[in-house]
Amino acid sequence: AGAATAAAPASAPSSGASASGYPALPTSNVADLFKAREAWGSKTATTVTAPLALGAVSPLPSDNIKPRKGFEGQPTVHPLEATPVAQLTAVPLDKIADAMKKLLAEREGWGTSPSKAAKAASRSAEAADCEAKLRDAASKGVILFASDSDNLSSKSNATLDALAKIAKGCSKGRIRVEGHTDSTGRASYNKSLSDRRAKAVAAYLANAGVANDRLEAVGYGQEKPVASNNTREGRAQNRRIEFTVVE
Template identity: 45%
Template sequence: MHGLFRWSSKWWPGAIPLVILWAFAAWTGTAPLESDLAQRSAAALQDTVLDKTKIAVAGRDVTFSADAFSEDGRRSAVASVDAVPGVRLVNDNTRLVPEAKPFVWSAERDVVRVTLGGSTPLPASKARLLDTARGTLNGVEVVDHMGLSRGAPARFDAAALLLIDQIGKLKEGKITLSDTQVSLSGMARDLGGREAVAAALKNLPEGFSVAANEIRAPPYIFQAYKDPVAVTLTLTGYVPDNAVHAALAAAAERKFFSEKVVDNLKASVGAPSGFASAVIPALGALSRLSTGTLVVSDREVKLSGDALYEAAAGQIRAGLAKDVPKGWQATPEMSVKPAAAPVDATVCQQLFSDLLARGKIRFESGRAAIDPDSAGLLDRLIETALRCPTANIEIAGHTDTDGDEGFNQALSEKRAQAVAEYLVRAGLPAERFKAVGYGSVQPVASNDTDEGKAQNRRIEFLVR
C-alpha cells in the first residue's frame, strides 16, 4: 500500500502538461469554429431588415437578438440563422419593434436648426429622411430625434419627404404627420411661402390629407418715403402684380409734382384684399406732407411726417380714415411743419412761378372740379401764400382753343374760382384772392399740338 502511494505521487505531476495541452487544443479548435459560425450567421441575415442585431456563439450554439419590423420577418431571420451549417441550437432573443398608435412623425424648425422627431418605420426610411433634410435645407443643422416603430401608414416615406421640403419654406414652425393627417403651423420664410406650401400639399400621396394648416405669411409691406432734401419719393416693398405696380407708379408720378420717383418695388403674392385701393389714396396723403413716410403693413396704413399747415393736417387725417377700404386701419401720426419766414411780394411771386413751372393744377376734363392728384401742389401754393400775408393774389384761369369760345371763357373763370375757394377753405382770407378767367386769349404755346394745348390749359398766381 505504501508503495502504491509512492508510485501515484510520482506520476500525477507529469499529467499536468497533458491537461494543459488538451485544454489548449480544445480552445484553439473551438475559437475558429465560433468565429466562423458568427460570420456565417451574420451573412445569412444580410438581406434581412433588422435593428440592433447581435450574434454570440458558444461552441455550436448561437444566441441571436434583434428587433424585427414584422412577425414574418422575425421568424424568417431566426430560421435563416438556424439553417446555417454547423449551428446546433439557436437561442432566440429576438423581439418585435414596438408599434406606435397613432404613428406620429414631425419636423420642427427654429431659428438655427431643424429637428426630426417621432417615429419612422425602417432604418432605411430614417436615413433617407435625414439625407433629404440635410440636402434640402442648405447647411441648416438637422437634429435626429426619430425612433423606429411599427404601424406606419402606406406611402409614409413619400408623404414625409414632401413635408421635409415644406419645412424649408418656413422661418419657424412645425409640421406633424399623425397616421395620415398633416398639421402645420408657423411663419413662412418669404412672401408667397404660405401659398407655396398650400400648393405643395395638394401633391400628398393618396390617402393623406391636411387636418390643419396654420402657416402665417410674413407682413406684406409697402413703403414710400418723401425726402425733401434729395427731392425724391422712394418706393420699396411689394406689390401683387405688374398691373398694380404700373398703377401705383403712375399715381406717384401724378401726385408728386416735383419729386423724382425711385421705384424699388417687387411683385409678390400675398397682398391683402383692397391693396391698391388703400395705397393710392395714401400716396396722395403723403404727397401733401413736407417730409413723410408711408408704411402699409398687411391691412394697416401708417402715415407719419410734417403737414405744411395746420388745416392740412386735419384734412389729411380725416381723408385717410375715410379712404382706406373696409377692414383696413389708418394710423396718421403727423405734426405740422414750423412756419417759414415771411417774404416780400417779389419773392412771393417767384415762389409761385417756380411751383407752377414744376407742376400743374389739374381738373376733371371739361369741368371745374379739381383733380385730387393736385393736392400736394395746392398745399405748397397755400404754404407760399401764408408767407406773404399782406399780398393780394390774382388767380388766373386759361384754356386752349378747342371748343366754344364762350364755354372756354366760363370754364376758365370757374376753375380759377375753384382754386380760390380751395385756398379759403385752408384758412386764408377770401379778400386776398381774385379769380379771373381769360379763356383762350393768352396762350403760352401753340394750340396746333396736343402738347401746346396742354401748356395753355393752366392756372397762374399773380401777386398784385
C-alpha cells in the first residue's frame, strides 16, 4: 500500500466567542472571508435589538422632547447711540475754486502717493533716531545739579551744548525733558524737584537755540527707577535726566 498522506481538515464554521471574548468569525478560511467582505453593503439592513446595559431594568424611553419656542423673560435691549450730525465747514465763495483744485489734486494721487501710514512710519523713524542720539549724548556726558536744588552745575555745559546741537538738527517732533530722582525723602517733594530740574534743562536748551515750542518738561520723581534705591550706586543712577521725542 502506498504511503498515506494526512489531509488538512476542512474549515468548519465556528460559533460562540473567541478567546478574546469577541464574537467568533463565521469561518477562518481566507477566501471565504474575502468573499464575505465583497458582499458588504449588498444586503438589506436588518433591525438589531441592542441588549440592555449591565444593571439596567428597562430600555431608555424614546426621545419625545420638543424644544421650547422663544425664550423666558424679557430681552435686553441696548439703545442705539445717536449718529452724530455731520459737521460742515463753510468755504468762502472766493476760495471754492482753490478748494476744488486741492480736492482734485488729492484724488488724482489716490493709490499712487505715499499713504498716511507710510508717512507716519517715516516720521516715527526720524523721531526714534533723534531720541537715540539725544540719549546717547546724555549717557556719555554729565548733567549735574547742586544738592537738593535745580541749579545746573557748570560741569554740565559741555553735555548740554552737545544736546542742543542734536536737538536743533531734529526737524520733526517735540523733545520732552524728563526728570527723575531717587526715593530719598518725600515722594511729593521729589516729584516737584524733578520737575524743576527738567525745566532747568529745557530752559538751557532754549537759550542755546532750540525752539521753545519744540520743548516740554515733566518730572516723574521717584516713580520710574532704573536701579535699586537700596545702594548708593543705584540711587545715583536713579537721579537722572532723560530725553524722549514725541510727535
